[in-house]
Amino acid sequence: MEELEKERLNQTFNSYFKTFHETFQYLLDQTPYSSLDKVSWEEVVKMGDQVYKQATIIFGMFWTEEKTELKAVEENMVTYFNTVQDLLLLSRGCTVGAGPTLSSYISLSLQKVFDAVGCSIKLLAICVSSYGSCNKDLKLDVLRLVGAVCASFEVVCSDLKKTPATNITAIGKEMKQFAGSVKKVLCEMKELKPASSILMDEASDGGPPITEAGLQGEDDDLSPEEMKIAQSAIGVVSETTVVIEELIRSIIGLLDQEKSDNNGSFVYSLEKLLKLCQEIDGEIFELKACLYPPQDVTDIKEALENISRIISEMLAVVESFSTFLATFFQACRGLTSSIKQMETELDNYCTSDIESKMQNVAVSNERERERERGDSC
Structure with missing residues (x-):
């Protein structure tokens, strides 16, 4: 049985x-x-x-x-x-x-x-x-x-x-991860520190600068000029976090627009914004990497140009939506302003650096001539 x-x-x-x-x-x-x-x-x-x-x-x-x-x-x-x-x-x-x-x-x-x-x-x-x-x-x-x-x-x-349960919540969730990534980079950038006051000029013995503690400066310590650039970059990254956060807040308010979307163009636009967030996250990481000495002004400028391009593309996509929070546009203007200010500082830094190098060459030539006159006597 x-x-x-x-x-x-x-x-x-x-x-x-x-x-x-x-x-x-x-x-x-x-x-x-x-x-x-x-x-x-x-x-x-x-x-x-x-x-x-x-x-x-x-x-x-x-x-x-x-x-x-x-x-x-x-x-x-x-x-x-x-x-x-x-x-x-x-x-x-x-x-x-x-x-x-x-x-x-x-x-x-x-x-x-x-x-x-x-x-x-x-x-x-x-x-x-x-x-x-x-x-x-x-x-x-x-x-x-x-x-x-x-x-x-x-x-x-x-x-x-x-x-x-919706495209908006899924994409918003992904954007939050990129916002967290940018904030992490911001925290790391804030840990950059200037070199200690130099007691002995490098040129006096041809060796690395000596700090107040009598030790050689650390490789990641920044000169006063480099520190100014780092501070400007921190401002740019800080404004970038605001842009992403305002973008998230804005798209969360568009649930009704997603429900009425019949041809998928709205979802396509959201996916495009997510891709741009991913790109800006990558550029912020590159910008941070450029701040460690020796700083490369060309690479820094390239990262800033790419961030500006991404923001312009974001604004172009957002214009296709029927409504969007004004705070997002304000955040974009704030970021654009910080980028322009940093680019101006980089140009000034390049000019000052060239003048300083020319002055050093002139001083070096003058010392060489004095040495030759002393030898002839």
Whole structure:
């Protein structure tokens, strides 16, 4: 009798597993049609909760020491497979209208769910094969696995709730990461320090400057002129963080515009802004690298020019939106002003540096002539 029940349960499992696998493979191989109905992420989250709930019910039947009635096990196993299949079909529609960034978040979250589903089905196969068994060691192993699978389900379903539900929230989340990266660079730049007061001129013995402590200056210590450039760069980076933060605040207020977008142009514009944030993050990193001695004014100017170009492109994209916060435009003007001021200081630095070098050459020539006159006497 027990063998017949196990065989029947095994047949039911294999039948529904085959259907599930075929559905999963079909959806995996097909690209969602644009005509597919849009499914809200909230529906996917609710269905994920149902999958978790049903998993705890079916595995709870194998958790007990007493053998659960075959009919009840069959019915709940069928319900579990059907719920998982519903989640598969829903996930198909939740990517409609999603840009690359949102699609990436959705795919990652769903992959975690389906990984948990795959583990649960493997465990279900073990539970079915051990149905009615009196082997205590096997039962203990199953109990441990059931606990682990249910715990993983709880985690992934909780993660579903944290997944961005719109293109705006997904892109805003990514932009916040770039804002954090720029702030980190700003903190590192503020750690740059000037060289200590020089007690002995380098030219007196041809060696490195000597500090007040009587030690050679550190390689990363900046001269007064270099420190001025670093301070200007800190101002530029500080203004850049304001621009990104205002950009995030602005796009979060455009949810209604995303809902009314029918041709995807709005999402494309958001993705473009995200790409520009990534570019400006890279330029800020380059700018920081240029500040360590010996500073290369040409490289610094190039980074500033690139930042200016990126801001201009941002403004061009933003103009396509029906509304945008005035604070963003103010932040852009503030950054542009800081860049122009720093470029002026760099030009002045170059002029002063040339004059200083020419003066040193003149002094050196004069000393050489005095030495020659002394030798002739």
